[in-house]
Amino acid sequence: MQLALFIVFGALALGGALNLLLQRHPIYSALSLVVVMMSLAVLYWSLGAEFLAAAQVIVYSGAIMVLFVFVIMLLNAGKEEQTQGSRAAYSVGFPGAAAIFCLLSFVFLSERGSLQSTNIGGDLSSAVDNIAVLSAMLFTRQLLPFEVTSVLILVAILGAVVLARREQ
Amino acid sequence: MNHLTDFEVFLMLSVLKVVVVLVITLLGVAYTVLLERKLLARMQNRWGPSRVGPFGLLQPLVDGAKSFLKEDMNPLAVERPLFILAPIIALGCALISVSVVPFGAVTRVRGVDLFQIANVNIGLLVILGVTSIGVYGITLSGWSSNNKYSLLGSLRSTAQVISYELALGLSLVGVVLRAQSLNLRVIVDSQSAHGALSWNIFGGFQFVAFFIYLMAAFAETNRAPFDLPEAENELVAGYHTEYSSMKFAMFFMAEYANMITVSCVATLLFLGGSTSIFGHIFDGILNTPIANAIFPVCWFVAKVFAFLALYIWVRATLPRFRYDQLMSFGWKFLLPLAMANIIVTSLVLAVRG
Amino acid sequence: MVPTAYYLVLAAMLFSIGIAAFLIKRNVITIFISIELMLNAVNLTFVAFAHMWHQVSGQIFVFFVMVVAAAEAAVGLAIILSIFRTRQTLNVDEIDLMKS
Numbered sequence: 304m305q306l307a308l309f310i311v312f313g314a315l316a317l318g319g320a321l322n323l324l325l326q327r328h329p330i331y332s333a334l335s336l337v338v339v340m341m342s343l344a345v346l347y348w349s350l351g352a353e354f355l356a357a358a359q360v361i362v363y364s365g366a367i368m369v370l371f372v373f374v375i376m377l378l379n380a381g382k383e384e385q386t387q388g389s390r391a392a393y394s395v396g397f398p399g400a401a402a403i404f405c406l407l408s409f410v411f412l413s414e415r416g417s418l419q420s421t422n423i424g425g426d427l428s429s430a431v432d433n434i435a436v437l438s439a440m441l442f443t444r445q446l447l448p449f450e451v452t453s454v455l456i457l458v459a460i461l462g463a464v465v466l467a468r469r470e471q
Numbered sequence: 472m473n474h475l476t477d478f479e480v481f482l483m484l485s486v487l488k489v490v491v492v493l494v495i496t497l498l499g500v501a502y503t504v505l506l507e508r509k510l511l512a513r514m515q516n517r518w519g520p521s522r523v524g525p526f527g528l529l530q531p532l533v534d535g536a537k538s539f540l541k542e543d544m545n546p547l548a549v550e551r552p553l554f555i556l557a558p559i560i561a562l563g564c565a566l567i568s569v570s571v572v573p574f575g576a577v578t579r580v581r582g583v584d585l586f587q588i589a590n591v592n593i594g595l596l597v598i599l600g601v602t603s604i605g606v607y608g609i610t611l612s613g614w615s616s617n618n619k620y621s622l623l624g625s626l627r628s629t630a631q632v633i634s635y636e637l638a639l640g641l642s643l644v645g646v647v648l649r650a651q652s653l654n655l656r657v658i659v660d661s662q663s664a665h666g667a668l669s670w671n672i673f674g675g676f677q678f679v680a681f682f683i684y685l686m687a688a689f690a691e692t693n694r695a696p697f698d699l700p701e702a703e704n705e706l707v708a709g710y711h712t713e714y715s716s717m718k719f720a721m722f723f724m725a726e727y728a729n730m731i732t733v734s735c736v737a738t739l740l741f742l743g744g745s746t747s748i749f750g751h752i753f754d755g756i757l758n759t760p761i762a763n764a765i766f767p768v769c770w771f772v773a774k775v776f777a778f779l780a781l782y783i784w785v786r787a788t789l790p791r792f793r794y795d796q797l798m799s800f801g802w803k804f805l806l807p808l809a810m811a812n813i814i815v816t817s818l819v820l821a822v823r824g
Numbered sequence: 825m826v827p828t829a830y831y832l833v834l835a836a837m838l839f840s841i842g843i844a845a846f847l848i849k850r851n852v853i854t855i856f857i858s859i860e861l862m863l864n865a866v867n868l869t870f871v872a873f874a875h876m877w878h879q880v881s882g883q884i885f886v887f888f889v890m891v892v893a894a895a896e897a898a899v900g901l902a903i904i905l906s907i908f909r910t911r912q913t914l915n916v917d918e919i920d921l922m923k924s
Contacts (some may be wrong), residue, residue, distance in 0.1 A: 307825045313834045319839040320861060337859050343864055350875040352883050357596035362890050365603025367897045369633060373900045375853055376614045378908050394848030400869045404840035411832040418828040419876055436880050445884055452891045459895035466902035
């Protein structure tokens, strides 16, 4: 069951990411990222992170990516064209990314023995409800970081308003 | 069914549930349209559809056949893939969210719950998430149509839906605080003690949240008095100007399916879901398994239709808002009110222990 | 039963695709999108490790990453808007002067 979920949605995520790379129009890239995010949400759910799965859909694909699509629509960004810089990036980018991928997967696969296997749903230590544990942790031991991020959001809102406002 | 394994029974019943719920929802969509036309006509002192079948009851079928038979036009300048994808996203998301709604009391047949497709721990968040994905349908339809009216309509609509999603989500927090769970079954069960007196809207003192939810739901589904995306005297028809035939019908159905979803959520969260108005007073009468399965479903459907009638009543009564009024109402009134509601609810819950 | 390593390899694939897209794309918005892809890949490793150790801290970290990503998107898109207003282009090769 979990293997089937992993294969289907892992393949979907991978296909979405490749489509992001290959499409020339920004709106298609943004939409393929939405596909990646939705399939990652399913993977989170299968790893027992229910709240994060929901937050991934609501916050990432429902709010952040809509903002991206919105800006692409507003600026009417067209297809991008090949330039000098992009040709240099092609020759460096693909080998570099491939090297990083090989290194990471080599490390992960060679350490496979010490990494355990996962079962669907998953269990946290001494936990029944994922959201209860998460929020208890968030509002007690992680209270300071939580408040700091709320201040960060406030600053971001102000910054966005100041930057996007047209000067009179 | 004894020779089947549990998994086979689960699979069969699940497919059956999905098909039945889908058919009933689509029929519900068709007859909500008729209900709206009839009620609006009554409120405006006219007859409404009355020619096809008795009382115009066959009108939705004829309308459906008409949209099927019309020519499906694809304007030349549209962005083809997205133009076709947009109505599918809109309708798909509108229909998916029904899958976590519990329609009746827990009735198990070999371990499978008959009146709910999927009992998810985070049911409420699933509905919110699917609704927020539905925004893409509107956004993409406007952009891919390559028409300034469509684009303006979809920009308005997207901004409106995103803004009111905040107030909508925050208005539900009070209910979640009381039930201490996001599971829709648990939320319904938390209001089942004394009938209407323990519903969240009355006994739970969440009437402020209900008011916020009501306003935000009108805006979320792009209905009057917040139907600016389709303001026909400003924007022709908003984001579906370029759509014809079945693709237009899909947008139309998505709007009504969203209305039904929103009514289901309101019923579950504020009006006690499938529990009886009278609580457990009449439990002794008709205490057979079949009656125990049927009556909760009837209560649920009755409550959903009452909410839909409220929707239509409001549409017949209120004029359309101006765009800046809409935005300032959402951000400067509903949002602070929702936050105040959360604070007061959590304070009261903390004091009562 | 899926080994945790598979999730990590999937995350590595997504991350390297993100890097490749970040280097190759010339449109500011697409570059921004590929950063989001890289963040998502890292989030997947966090969730996989949280699952492996039966601890909630990994999920909390992902939560913070999401919040920061939201803030980043808001400010970043506002910057892109103002760049477009002054330069009339989104191509990173043409945005190479501090003064316009």
